[in-house]
Amino acid sequence: MLAIMFLPVVVYFFTHGEITEYGAKPLEREFQIVMSSSLINFWVSIIGQLIAIIIMSDLLASEIDRGTMRLLLVKPIKKSEIVLGKFFAGMSSLAILYGLPFLVMQIYSTLLYKAGFEGITTTFNDLLFALGVTLLLLGSLGAFSMLLSVAIARPLYASLASFAVIFVVQYILPNLPFFDDPERFNLSYQIGVLLKKSFTLHTGLDIYKGDPNVSATFFLSVIILGIIFTLLAIYRKEYEG
Amino acid sequence: MYIIETHKLTKFFGKRNVVYHLDLKVPKGSIYGFLGPNGAGKTTTIKMLTNALRPTYGEIKIFGLDMPRDRIRIMERVGYMPEVPIAYEEMNIFEFLIYIGRLSGLSKEEAREKTKELLAYVGVGKLAFNKIKELSSGQKQRVSFAAALIGEPELLILDEPTANLDPLGRIEFIGKLIELAKKEGKTIFISSHIVSEIERMCNYVGIINQGRLIAQGKISELTRIEENEYDILTSDNERVIDFLSEKSYVRELWEEDNILHARIEPRFLEEFFLQFPHYLASEGIKLKLFKPHTSPLERILMEKFNIEVGTRLENLRFGFCIKMKS
Numbered sequence A: 001m002l003a004i005m006f007l008p009v010v011v012y013f014f015t016h017g018e019i020t021e022y023g024a025k026p027l028e029r030e031f032q033i034v035m036s037s038s039l040i041n042f043w044v045s046i047i048g049q050l051i052a053i054i055i056m057s058d059l060l061a062s063e064i065d066r067g068t069m070r071l072l073l074v075k076p077i078k079k080s081e082i083v084l085g086k087f088f089a090g091m092s093s094l095a096i097l098y099g100l101p102f103l104v105m106q107i108y109s110t111l112l113y114k115a116g117f118e119g120i121t122t123t124f125n126d127l128l129f130a131l132g133v134t135l136l137l138l139g140s141l142g143a144f145s146m147l148l149s150v151a152i153a154r155p156l157y158a159s160l161a162s163f164a165v166i167f168v169v170q171y172i173l174p175n176l177p178f179f180d181d182p183e184r185f186n187l188s189y190q191i192g193v194l195l196k197k198s199f200t201l202h203t204g205l206d207i208y209k210g211d212p213n214v215s216a217t218f219f220l221s222v223i224i225l226g227i228i229f230t231l232l233a234i235y236r237k238e239y240e241g
Numbered sequence B: 001m002y003i004i005e006t007h008k009l010t011k012f013f014g015k016r017n018v019v020y021h022l023d024l025k026v027p028k029g030s031i032y033g034f035l036g037p038n039g040a041g042k043t044t045t046i047k048m049l050t051n052a053l054r055p056t057y058g059e060i061k062i063f064g065l066d067m068p069r070d071r072i073r074i075m076e077r078v079g080y081m082p083e084v085p086i087a088y089e090e091m092n093i094f095e096f097l098i099y100i101g102r103l104s105g106l107s108k109e110e111a112r113e114k115t116k117e118l119l120a121y122v123g124v125g126k127l128a129f130n131k132i133k134e135l136s137s138g139q140k141q142r143v144s145f146a147a148a149l150i151g152e153p154e155l156l157i158l159d160e161p162t163a164n165l166d167p168l169g170r171i172e173f174i175g176k177l178i179e180l181a182k183k184e185g186k187t188i189f190i191s192s193h194i195v196s197e198i199e200r201m202c203n204y205v206g207i208i209n210q211g212r213l214i215a216q217g218k219i220s221e222l223t224r225i226e227e228n229e230y231d232i233l234t235s236d237n238e239r240v241i242d243f244l245s246e247k248s249y250v251r252e253l254w255e256e257d258n259i260l261h262a263r264i265e266p267r268f269l270e271e272f273f274l275q276f277p278h279y280l281a282s283e284g285i286k287l288k289l290f291k292p293h294t295s296p297l298e299r300i301l302m303e304k305f306n307i308e309v310g311t312r313l314e315n316l317r318f319g320f321c322i323k324m325k326s
């Protein structure tokens, strides 16, 4: 999976434009542009979403499926600790899975622009912001697929079900006549909206209409609600296996 | 105080009633045998005790605390061994036990120490670095036993723990349980349908059939049927046969593999107990074995499941019947 995540870096390696100006300032602009396009077209596109869903729906469903949940229930640990522990474990793997290629992209572009250490420090905030936004978006997706995975209790079916729901919500429902801007339901679109907040050097992001704060609040609430409902489902569930 | 106490514990699966109004009472320090035929509801009951299933209604108190409200405080003191061993199959035994130890609240060091000790104790020391999925079912069961013991629990809940063990393993296991109860004062709740095993280790039983508790208490106090059938081995069985077949209170007498089996008319048991030793002593015949033919637990079961003492003979035993009286 990690190899797949490096694809945008490889693409950038072969396709980056000719560099006319060197230094930290042009580097930051270029970094924002390339990160935005990679995130929108690849990292948070349907492929990235699929990877997040697979990772997050395996966490609890595999415990339930293999019956090991029953081992956890006879231990002095809270069910909320189990759910939160799993969620943050999943988010950590996502952070590594995305953080590493982001970092390589940063180092590579810094080298291209011969910006040296100064280049790394100026783009560091952008890197963290991109990672935060990615995790926020994929976290909401993850919390949702965790909830479904508890209800379905089979990792594979849970992934498929989450994916089906996400696909319908992003690409099919919004195209019904009573939705005005179908593309807004798209997570790739939303990442553009969120990036706008801090990637000010990349004016191209202006085509993504919408308030980044509203979007961020929305995704955060999805995460919180997803975790709360997962917890409720864990409490209500019976463990046969 | 009872370590496990349930009140009207009941479980329906849809409309199907699997456990009904169970009032378990498991005293402190006892080895409590939870006995019942296949499908009686033993595993279902244990899953409710361990919070895997929700009771349809009824109460569960463990250490006097409410389950599920005080689950955490209860589980600090409970070790559980499921019917089918469950484990993280990708881990090796060592990693798995340390992980379970950590979940039980041990520190890293404690978990390592305890794991090393238990690996030897349950007899899988040589396999410590084998993946769990590569083990045989008996070996898995041993690991599962170690996992139940790792938190130094006061109460062990074991669901058919000997099912996959070899004969020697069974004997060892029973010895260990008795030791855990006697020396360390642990309370052990163990489900089984093997009468002889329960007999060897348990002092209390609860007998469950079709989801209902049909008897519960100290094994020694449960049966009303007095034993009237004895296994006898002497230095001269021939003469003993001659003597006993004369007696009107001996209802049946037969020999099987050199052992005499005598069934005595219950009303005249005292007479038999007086005359028989006297005869042996006066004739200089040595008594090598004298024991009740059925164990107390078997008698309890026969009584509760309405198995006729008389019919049992034809069905269950093949022996040469020397004397038959009606």
Ligand SMILES: Nc1ncnc2c1ncn2[C@@H]1O[C@H](COP(=O)(O)OP(=O)(O)OP(=O)(O)O)[C@@H](O)[C@H]1O
Residues within 6 Å of the ligand: A240, B013, B016, B018, B036, B037, B038, B039, B040, B041, B042, B043, B044, B045, B083, B193
């Ligand atoms: N999830 C379920 N849905 C419906 N019926 C069930 C379910 N689980 C168990 N049962 C039924 O409940 C009854 C009791 O099952 P349980 O596993 O408690 O028996 P047991 O006493 O443990 O038997 P065994 O000695 O074979 O282990 C069985 O008839 C079984 O078919």
Ligand SMILES: [Mg+2]
Residues within 6 Å of the ligand: B042, B043, B044, B083, B159, B160
């Ligand atoms: Mg069972």
